[in-house]
Amino acid sequence: MMKMTHFARNGLGLLALASLVNPIWAASEMNLDHATRLDADNPHIRYSGRSEGIGTDTVTFGHSGARVRLRFEGTSVGAWIDDESQKNYCMVWLDGEPGKKFQLNHENDFYTLAHDLEPGEHTVEVVRVTEGFLGLAHFKGFALDHDAEVLDWQTAHDRKIEFIGDSITCGYGVEANDPKEHFTPATENFCLGYSGLTARRLDADYLVVSRSGIGMVRNYDGPYDGSDNAMPDIYPQTFYTETEPKWDFDRFTPDVVCINLGTNDFSTTGVNVDNYVSAYVTFAGKVLDRYPEAELVVLEGPMNNSKELRAALDRVVDQLQEQAPERVHFVELSAQGELGYGADYHPNRAQSRRNADELTAYLADLMDWQ
Numbered sequence: 498m499m500k501m502t503h504f505a506r507n508g509l510g511l512l513a514l515a516s517l518v519n520p521i522w523a524a525s526e527m528n529l530d531h532a533t534r535l536d537a538d539n540p541h542i543r544y545s546g547r548s549e550g551i552g553t554d555t556v557t558f559g560h561s562g563a564r565v566r567l568r569f570e571g572t573s574v575g576a577w578i579d580d581e582s583q584k585n586y587c588m589v590w591l592d593g594e595p596g597k598k599f600q601l602n603h604e605n606d607f608y609t610l611a612h613d614l615e616p617g618e619h620t621v622e623v624v625r626v627t628e629g630f631l632g633l634a635h636f637k638g639f640a641l642d643h644d645a646e647v648l649d650w651q652t653a654h655d656r657k658i659e660f661i662g663d664s665i666t667c668g669y670g671v672e673a674n675d676p677k678e679h680f681t682p683a684t685e686n687f688c689l690g691y692s693g694l695t696a697r698r699l700d701a702d703y704l705v706v707s708r709s710g711i712g713m714v715r716n717y718d719g720p721y722d723g724s725d726n727a728m729p730d731i732y733p734q735t736f737y738t739e740t741e742p743k744w745d746f747d748r749f750t751p752d753v754v755c756i757n758l759g760t761n762d763f764s765t766t767g768v769n770v771d772n773y774v775s776a777y778v779t780f781a782g783k784v785l786d787r788y789p790e791a792e793l794v795v796l797e798g799p800m801n802n803s804k805e806l807r808a809a810l811d812r813v814v815d816q817l818q819e820q821a822p823e824r825v826h827f828v829e830l831s832a833q834g835e836l837g838y839g840a841d842y843h844p845n846r847a848q849s850r851r852n853a854d855e856l857t858a859y860l861a862d863l864m865d866w867q
Contacts, residue, residue, distance in 0.1 A: 526609050526612070527573045527574075527575045527609040527612050527640060528573075529575075529607070529640060531642065531643045532573075532575070532640045532641065532642065532643060533640065533641050533642065533643050533644075533645060534638055534639070534640055535567070535638050535639040535640075535641065535647065536554050536637070536638045537550070537553065537554050537555055537556045537636055537637055537638050538551075538552050538553055538554055539638070539639075539647070541567065541568070541647045541648065541649060541650065542565060542566070542567055542639070543565070543566040543567070543650045544556060544563075544564070544565055544566075545562075545563065545564045545565075545566070545702055545703065545704065546558060546560055546562055546563030546564060546625070546703075546704055546705060547559065547560050547563065547704060547705075547706065547735050547736070547744055548563060548735070549735050549736070549742055554637065554638070555579075555635050555636070555637050556635070556636045557633050557634070557635050557636075557736075558625050558633065558634050558635075558636065559629045559632075559633050559634075559735065559736030559737060559738060559739070560625075560628065560629050560705050560706060560707065560736070560737065561625065561626065561627065561628045561629070561666070561667045561668065561687040561705050561707055562624060562625065562626075562660075562687045562688075562692070562693060562696075562703060562704075562705040563624070563625045563634075563705075564622055564623060564624040564625065565622070565623050565636050566620065566621070566622045566623075566650060567620070567621050567622075567639055567647070567650070568618070568619070568620045568647075568648040568649065568650050568651065569618070569619060569620075569621070569641055569645050569646060569647050569648055570616075570617060570618050570619070570645060570646040570648065571614070571616075571619065571641045571642040571644075571645030571646070572612070572613060572614045572615070572616055572642055572645075573609070573611065573612045573613070573614065573640075573641065573642050573645075574610050574611050574614075574619070574621045574639060574640065574641055575607060575608055575609045575610055575639065575640040576607070576608055576610055576623055576636070576638070576639050576640070577606050577607050577608075577636070577637035577638050577639075577640070578601055578606060578608060578623070578634060578635065578636050578637065579601075579606045579634070579635040579637065580601030580602065580606075580632065580633075580634045580635070581632045581633050581634075581635075582631050582632030583600075583601065583602055584600075584601075584627070584631045584632065584682045585600070585601045585625060585627045585631050585632065585634050585682065586598050586599065586600050586601065586625075586626050586627045586682055586683065586685070586686070587599060587601060587623050587624060587625055587626060587634075588623075588624045588626045588686065588688050589610050589611070589621070589622070589623055589624075590620075590621070590622035590623075590624065591610070591611050591614075591619065591620070591621055591622075592619055592620055593620065595688070596610075596611075598626060598686060600682075600683070601634060606637070607640070610623070618648065620650075621639075623636075624687065624688055624693075625687070626668065626685065626686045626687045626688055626693075627667075627682045627685050627687075628664075628667040628669075628685065628687075628707065628708060628709060628737075629707075629708055629736060629737030629738060630708060630709070630737055630738065631682055632738065633736060633738065633739075652702075653700055654699075654700050654701065654866070656699060656700065656701035656702065656752060656864070656866055657701060657702050657703065657704075657749065657750065657751045657752050657753075658695070658696055658699070658701045658702075658703045658704075658751055658752070658753055658754075658755065658860070659703065659704045659705075659706075659749070659751035659753075659754045659755070659788075659791075660692040660696075660703060660704070660705045660706070660707065660754075660755050660757070661706050661707065661728065661732070661754065661755070661756045661757070661758065661784075662692065662705075662706075662707040662755075662756065662757035662758060662796075662798075663707060663708065663709060663710065663711050663712070663757065663758060663760055663761055663798075664707075664708075664709035664710065664760075664843060665690065665691065665757060665760065665798050665799065665800060665843065665844060666690065666691075666692045666705065666707035666757055667685060667687060667690065667705075667707045667708070667709055668685055668686045668687040668688070668689055668690030668692075668693060668849070669685050669690075669709050669839070669840065669841070669843045670684050670685065670839035670840025670841055670843040670845075671684065671685065671686050671689045671690050671839050671843065671844060671845060671846055671849055672684040672685070672686050672689065672839070672846070673839045673840035673843075673845070674837075674839075674845070675838075675840075676837075676838035676839070676840070676841065676842040676843075678839075678840040678841070679840060679841055680709070680840055680841060681840070684839070684840050687705070689846055689849055690844070690849050691830070691844070691849045691852040691853045691856060692705065692707075692755070692853075694849060694850060694853035694857075695853045695856045695857045695860065698853065698857045699857060699860060699861060699866050701866070704749045704751065706728075706731070706732055708728075708731065708737050710761055711726075711727060711728055711731070711758070711761060712724065712727050712728065712758060712759070712760075712761040712762035712764075712768070712773075713727060713728055713729070713758040713759065713762055713773060713776050713777045713780065714727050714729075714762055714768065714769075714772050714773050714776040714777075715727065715761065715762045715768040715769075715772075715773070716761055717761040717764050717765070718764060718765045718766075719761075721766065721767065721768060721769055722769050722772055723768075723769070723772055723776070727776070728758055728780065729776060729779070729780045732780070746787055750788060750790075750791075751788060751791050752790075752791055752792065752864060753791055753792040753793070753794060753860060753863070753864060754784055754788065754791055754792070754793050754794070755794045755796055755856070755860075756781060756784075756793070756794070756795055756796060757796040757797075757798050757830075758777070759773070759777075759797070759798070759801065759806050759809070759810060760798050760800045760801045760806075762806075763801055763803060763805060763806045763809075764801070767805075770805070770809050773809055774809055774812045774813055774816070777809075777813045778813055778816045778817060781793060781795070781813070781817055781825075782817065782820055785817070785820060785821050785824065785825075791824070792824050792825075792826060792863060792864065793817065793821070793824055793825050793826065794826045794827070794828055794859070794860070794863075795810060795813060795814050795817070795825070795826070795827045795828070796827075796828050796829075796830060796856070797810055797827070797828070797829045797830060798830055799830045799831060799832050799833040799844055799848060799852055800832075800833060800842070800843065800844070802829075802832040807829075810827065814827045826859075826863065828855070828856060828859050830852040830855055830856065831851060831852065831855060833845075833848045836848045836851065
């Protein structure tokens with residue numbers, strides 16, 4: 498049975514909580530005295546991304562792009578989200594249009610997302626736009642008008658993409674305007690990176706496993722022969738920061754997997770190229786086996802277009818195509834530079850849009866997603 502909790506008007510706990518309401522995209526604060534709560538286990542709530550706790554009163558997210566969605570009839574909506582680190586940010590989408598980005602606060606865990614909407618049907622989406630090393634975020638439920646109606650989510654297309662990558666996939670520094678700026682959570686935004694833009698343009702559901710500084714075998718400035726906690730090490734985990742629980746791969750079966758790894762492997766003093774190629778082929782081969790119907794796209798990212806990396810990726814693609822000749826593909830994303838930079842010389846908004854244009858066009862043709 499659907500769990501919808503109506504608040505009592507004279508509850509002391511409610512009054513205390515209402516005083517902490519943090520309006521995000523609202524003409525005024527949502528009045529919790531007249532609100533209905535949908536707990537996180539409500540079957541009408543849709544989740545995407547690696548998470549733990551589906552079917553319970555708290556769903557935990559730990560990777561970029563994880564999101565929660567709801568379709569409803571009403572005029573207001575809010576959400577309870579708790580953040581351990583007070584460093585994570587989320588972004589609101591209402592009726593398919595982007596709203597504001599907001600910082601999560603461990604103490605003030607209720608956020609008014611929209612208020613004084615036109616009566617009628619609406620959709621709301623809350624996307625985690627910061628990455629896993631910043632800690633876990635816990636979604637506890639939505640608040641709606643007391644007379645709101647919850648509706649089934651409707652999906653126009655059954656399209657699924659998995660993105661595996663590093664800071665470029667996370668949207669690291671994409672909102673910064675100067676390459677001399679260093680990383681802050683405030684300028685990271687998955688939704689504005691190439692991966693988030695591509696998924697939304699294709700109207701595809703998606704799952705992301707990415708971490709700034711990570712490589713296929715060697716993390717940024719790591720040992721020549723390889724690092725601990727490279728992508729093959731963390732990929733089986735639900736969360737970057739926790740070795741348990743392991744991810745249940747049956748929960749998401751992509752139509753296409755895009756891997757963008759190599760920028761950090763070939764950073765600074767470089768990598769043992771044979772180790773990189775071997776690790777990539779082994780890892781990607783397991784992905785092909787795990788998803789036997791999926792296409793695999795090897796990406797060359799915009800930050801490192803060296804001849805050495807390209808030669809290594811050519812070796813990777815050649816070996817993978819021997820295993821799955823019709824399923825392995827290669828896309829070179831255009832190099833950054835002429836459009837400026839984000840933080841620490843990462844792709845900015847303009848570069849991310851260009852790369853999203855390229856990948857969107859390629860995937861639309863490859864997958865016949867028109």
